Amino acid sequence: MDADLAIVGAGPAGMAAAVQARQLGLSVVLLDEQPRAGGQIYRNIERPALRDRAILGPDYYAGAQLAEAFRDSGCRHISGATVWQITPEGQLFYSSEGASASLNCRHVLIASGAQERPMPIPGWTLPGVMTAGAAQILLKNPGLAAQDAVFAGSGPLLYLIVWQYLQAGIRVKAVLDTMPAGNYRSALRQLGGALRGRHYLIKGLKLFREIKRAGIPFIRGVTELEALGDSGSGVSQVRYRAKGRQALIDTRQLFLHQGVVPNVNLAMASGCEHRWNDRQLCWTPKLDPWGQSSQSHISIAGDGSGIGGAVAAALRGRLAVQQIACLLGRQTAAQRDASSRQWRRQLQRELAFRPFLDTLYRPTEPFRKPVREEVMVCRCEEVTLGDIRAAAAQGCMGPNQLKSFTRCGMGPCQGRQCGLTVSELMAELNQQPVEDSGYYRLRAPVKPLNLGELATLADPAATIDQETANEH
Numbered sequence: 001m002d003a004d005l006a007i008v009g010a011g012p013a014g015m016a017a018a019v020q021a022r023q024l025g026l027s028v029v030l031l032d033e034q035p036r037a038g039g040q041i042y043r044n045i046e047r048p049a050l051r052d053r054a055i056l057g058p059d060y061y062a063g064a065q066l067a068e069a070f071r072d073s074g075c076r077h078i079s080g081a082t083v084w085q086i087t088p089e090g091q092l093f094y095s096s097e098g099a100s101a102s103l104n105c106r107h108v109l110i111a112s113g114a115q116e117r118p119m120p121i122p123g124w125t126l127p128g129v130m131t132a133g134a135a136q137i138l139l140k141n142p143g144l145a146a147q148d149a150v151f152a153g154s155g156p157l158l159y160l161i162v163w164q165y166l167q168a169g170i171r172v173k174a175v176l177d178t179m180p181a182g183n184y185r186s187a188l189r190q191l192g193g194a195l196r197g198r199h200y201l202i203k204g205l206k207l208f209r210e211i212k213r214a215g216i217p218f219i220r221g222v223t224e225l226e227a228l229g230d231s232g233s234g235v236s237q238v239r240y241r242a243k244g245r246q247a248l249i250d251t252r253q254l255f256l257h258q259g260v261v262p263n264v265n266l267a268m269a270s271g272c273e274h275r276w277n278d279r280q281l282c283w284t285p286k287l288d289p290w291g292q293s294s295q296s297h298i299s300i301a302g303d304g305s306g307i308g309g310a311v312a313a314a315l316r317g318r319l320a321v322q323q324i325a326c327l328l329g330r331q332t333a334a335q336r337d338a339s340s341r342q343w344r345r346q347l348q349r350e351l352a353f354r355p356f357l358d359t360l361y362r363p364t365e366p367f368r369k370p371v372r373e374e375v376m377v378c379r380c381e382e383v384t385l386g387d388i389r390a391a392a393a394q395g396c397m398g399p400n401q402l403k404s405f406t407r408c409g410m411g412p413c414q415g416r417q418c419g420l421t422v423s424e425l426m427a428e429l430n431q432q433p434v435e436d437s438g439y440y441r442l443r444a445p446v447k448p449l450n451l452g453e454l455a456t457l458a459d460p461a462a463t464i465d466q467e468t469a470n471e472h
Helices: 012-023 063-071 132-140 154-167 182-196 198-212 265-269 310-327 333-351 355-362 385-393 399-406 419-429 451-460 460-469
Strands: 003-008 027-032 076-078 083-088 093-094 098-112 114-116 129-130 149-154 172-177 222-230 236-243 244-252 254-258 260-262 274-277 282-285 298-300 374-380
Touching: 012 063, 012 310, 027 098, 027 282, 063 076, 083 098, 098 114, 098 310, 098 451, 114 129, 132 149, 132 154, 132 254, 149 154, 149 236, 149 310, 154 172, 154 198, 154 254, 172 222, 172 236, 172 244, 182 198, 182 419, 260 282, 298 310, 310 333, 355 399, 374 385, 374 419, 385 419, 399 419
Parallel strands: 003 027, 003 098, 027 076, 098 298, 129 254, 149 172, 149 254
Antiparallel strands: 083 093, 093 098, 114 260, 222 236, 236 244, 274 282
16 A cells, blocks of 8 residues: 555645645655646745745735645655546556556545636637636746736636736736626625625725726626637737627737636546536535545545635645544544534635625626537537537437537547536536536546556556656
């Protein structure tokens, strides 16, 4: 047995879980695709690309203490590792720099975090059109930014990145806000929870004040959005409609965002049951209060278990490990409950704010499901809305049949960029609930790998050498 616990993902949930597990005496291996710990929210936190701490803000640098505790925990950290299969027996397979290896562990904690929700507008496949999260990654890793970019969509992350651009002295051409005014009225019903998270409200209001003070055009009530240009030179203009009027903005860079959703591919491919979450409009795993999935050897923590933010992710990681230690005989249920009481209360306070945010920034249907036939839904296999409608008209009943009709979802991303859109489209076209329409049936490997990587599994010496080379 290589370890008591294998953790997939080095974001706040994975790092907090690793620290807690080591304190409880578990042997731990943590695997992550990035060269350094931090995940998306704390990306590059131990070697920030920007010297001015004011640019990314205090919430980013709050991760430094957790990263330091993780580094000092004694956890075995394998960086640059892509986990592509978890077997029912608890064996974990991963690849790194052209070689594959396996681990045997008593329990697996998936802390794979979140990904941005797809926003399939006309022209979203043009060069120069990216997600807002990609803009933030460029800031955090090489310290790069795009002058005169247009940011479009809605959600706290979108406004945060615009604010970070301002702190870095980068010009922003415009913000096109797609949040409908009706969301404000709906969110008022969740005001009680919002007041419990009033420190987040205060932070949000501060961001808006500074964006407004900077004089950036902030266009509210955007109902239509299209990127114009060609595949050779990329995006050149953004066309939008707001308050009944259509307008154009010249830009070479468009950043899209309409919230984040759990990254579910590894958990689904490992046999963990999921359900449709109508409040967050995404698939979330079926878990008990400790993060235990429907697979006895797999737990899930962090935003992969449902979007809650960085603080909630770390708390979920700690709680999951308390239960794992109990299952592995390292502590009693009474010890688990006593140790977890404070974290449970903190988690409840953190999550009390989520219904307000989920309601306020709920994306409208035109930005979740395209309406024009030529809009690309599956970028990998170049499947359009028209192709999907034609398949449904021929009797296609769901996302998995759609693979046979169109190859939709069978490309390198394995449905990450089209899965949610396809689930909702097929449910609409077949007039059934999304839960009944379902999601892609995912299988290992969940990330692309080549035959050379597979071949190294038959060469133990090569596998061990590669594994050693990537441990930090």
